[in-house]
Amino acid sequence: MRRSRKVSAVAMALGTALVLGACGGNGEGGDGASGDVKDMAVGKGQQGENYSLPANIPETEEVTVSTDNPFTAYNNSTADANNAYNSAALVTTLASAYTLNGNNEVLLNKDVMESVELTNEDPMEVTWKIKDGVKWSDGEAWDCDDFYLTYLAQNGKAKKGNGGTYFLAAATNGYEQVKEFTCEDDLTGKATFDTPYVDYKAMFGVSMDVLPAHILEKNTNVDDITKVDENSSADVLTKVSDFWNKEWNGFDKEKMPGSGPYMIESWQQNQSVTMVRNPEWVGNTPGPKKITLRSIPNATAQAQALENRELDVVSSTQPDADAAQRLQGLEAQGMTYGSKPSLGYEHLDLNYANPIFQDDAVRQAFFECVDRDEIVEKLIKPVDEEAEPLNSIVFYPSEDGFKDNYSDKSMGDAQKATKTLQDAGWKKGGDGVFAKDGEKLEFRISHTDIPRRKQTVELIMNQCKDAGMKITDDQDPNFLDTRVSEGDYDVALFGWVQEPFKASQKSIYETGGGQNWSEFSDKKVDEAFQKAVTQTDPADATPFYQQADKALAENYYTLPLFQSPDMWAFQGIDRVFYQSYYGSLWNVGEWEKTE
CATH class of the missing domain: 3.90.76.10 (Dipeptide-binding Protein; Domain 1)
Known part of the structure; x- marks a missing residue:
């Protein structure tokens, strides 16, 4: 599972395509792209359950694509490097036994x-x-x-x-x-x-x-x-x-060859990574000779760059209302816009290393005061009008096995949160902040410099103020580079993005798991995940994943906010579809220029 700056983060049923708000400019799109963007989820080279790069793709000199955060590591499997923005580049350069199409098949x-x-x-x-x-x-x-x-x-x-x-x-x-x-x-x-x-x-x-x-x-x-x-x-x-x-952090050409249709040629830290064709590639020749993946954290700035024709493709897992409206407005100019729910979700993790969060009442009260409906209404529905708060960590609402484990725990009720704290011996001081045993109820919410995350924290600060919590907005553009994996936070706000295999969640929530950075531990969760991943039939694993999901909710440890929407737009290319785990470059070798 990858963290999202995109994060590495839940699984859909295999083969299920959820494409909600996708359309092309003027029905067909002035660049020749099909108006039915969801049909682009299947690559040209797919044959049944197999994929290979198709032959005779016309040669293109260069394509330039945006993403929210920069490439940082060639080895994306270490605990401190693992994130989805590395995947966006590596999917073109590192070969794999299996791959995924836009429908997560x-x-x-x-x-x-x-x-x-x-x-x-x-x-x-x-x-x-x-x-x-x-x-x-x-x-x-x-x-x-x-x-x-x-x-x-x-x-x-x-x-x-x-x-x-x-x-x-x-x-x-x-x-x-x-x-x-x-x-x-x-x-x-x-x-x-x-x-x-x-x-x-x-x-x-x-x-x-x-x-x-x-x-x-x-x-x-x-x-x-x-x-x-x-x-x-x-x-x-x-x-x-x-x-x-x-030794496989950043980029060193001598140590980091490619095995896919492309290889990395150059890297500008925090700015861009450039891929060129792999001269030893065994398959058919990919179309674009060169790919530049630019990091532009501000989604509105990405939209402006597309309008200025500095980009061929905008791809964002952190869209905001302004960017979505701007991109939709460009359809009349021949640009094609798409959006859909992703294989990722935004969430809040409470760090047990902070003694405050070892108090069950504090965790419960924090959940109770957070109004997820307001967050979704103001920040997500302008991009995906059908968005709702996510009420499971393990399952999406479209999946068999989904049960609502959170709507009765997080309802945006500051009065209820206040009572929970008072019943546990917390007393509100003259400054309106609760305290107990000389410890004030104050903590940080840490996140990267993505505008929507800052807006999320601002909403939560206001929602929980009446519940006697003093919350500080801890914005750090490098938060997900090292701090999160070192447990340097009180509450972490980020996203998980996952390949379509639920077993990848085990390392996040099991005791001592490689991606369990909050010192969370619960025997019920450990046992349920262990039983789930050792089943031979996915259907037999479902009841155990449900047990794990329920136990996580009952601990008031991790609060899902919403299923993250993917948003992309493109011009001058025939077919682009944002793959939830890999980003937009999963089939870049097939892209054909149309102007």
């Missing part, structure tokens, strides 16, 4: 894979067969060694003497359940599972986690990464994990 990537097969059920065994001839942009083979490194770094088994892990992975989902991963030959990898893992298709690449083992070997003087395991010496594990943890 899981497709076998036939450009690089021969097959992925469940070859045994008890014990569960899965075999990945790589196509012969797939290469990194530096000419080295993309092969089973790379898959093995992915398994080694994310299985959580390599432990230090103090109990900590060598590899600081954001998540270990799936890999931790593998008993053994072996390279049968250079092109064949086989995983034998201790316990079944229903979402095995999420492994090896959907989250762009297959990285170049040969680069790591060269820089650590390790001859063969497949000979390294959790029982290797501390010296070997230290140098291998230190490289994986730290």
Whole structure:
């Protein structure tokens, strides 16, 4: 799961497309794009359950695309780097066993894979067969060694003497359940599972986690990464994990080749990342020769740049009313606009490291005073008129298994919140702020410099003021770079964005999970997620996910606000659709210029 600056963040049912507010200018769009944007969710290269880049896409010199926040890391699987804005660039440059289309259908990537097969059920065994001839942009083979490194770094088994892990992975989902991963030959990898893992298709690449083992070997003087395991010496594990943890941040062309149709050519920190065609790409030649992905945090500024024709595509997971109205107004000029609910949700996490939030009454009262209806009405409905507060962490309303666990806990009632605190021994002082045992009820809400998030905090500050809470707006443009993963917040406001596999939530909410930064711990939640991810049938997992969802709500720990809308607009390109997990570049190789 990715955090959203987009975050890395819940799952839809596979294959379910939710496209609400999509239309093209003047029915057809002056740039030749189809007026039915939702039809663009299926790539030109999709054949049933497979995808490969189609042949004979006309050559285009360059496309320029915006996103809300900058690219920061080539290795997007470490706890401190993991975020969706890295995915937006890496989806073009790092190959994967499976990929996703705009409808979140899981497709076998036939450009690089021969097959992925469940070859045994008890014990569960899965075999990945790589196509012969797939290469990194530096000419080295993309092969089973790379898959093995992915398994080694994310299985959580390599432990230090103090109990900590060598590899600081954001998540270990799936890999931790593998008993053994072996390279049968250079092109064949086989995983034998201790316990079944229903979402095995999420492994090896959907989250762009297959990285170049040969680069790591060269820089650590390790001859063969497949000979390294959790029982290797501390010296070997230290140098291998230190490289994986730290050396693939930012961009270094010598250390960061591409295995997809593109490779990264250059990076301007906090501004842009540029991709060019991978000269060793094994599939058909992609259309655009060059892609520039620009970071523009202000959605209205993105709309202005599109109007000025500085951009070909605007893509935002943090749209606001002004930007949406401005983009819709550009349809008469031949630009095409689309919006839909995403695979992400905005939420508030309360940090148990702050003693105030170890008080059950404080967490409950905070939930009670937050008026999510007002937040959605003022900030989200102008973009998505059907938006409602989200009342589940694990399920969306469209999914089987959804139950409303939050509308009776967060209702925007300052009086009820006041009573909850008074009953727990909190007393309001002359300044209108509650206190108990000499501790005032004051805390920060931390977030990035996205205008809508600042507006959200301003609304909450006003809503909870009458409940005797003194809240400070802690806006930090770098909040999601390091602070959130270090637990440096009282309340964190951000978004999670998830691939369409619910198992990825386990690492966020389980005790000690790689993305559990708030020191939250609950045995009911741990047990429910563990049972869910070891089922062999998704339908059998649903009751356990429901148990986890209910237990999370009863802890008053994480408050979902709304399902985030994706918003995009484009001009001069035939088909663009914003993919909730990957962004707009998921099928950029297919794009054709129309003017």
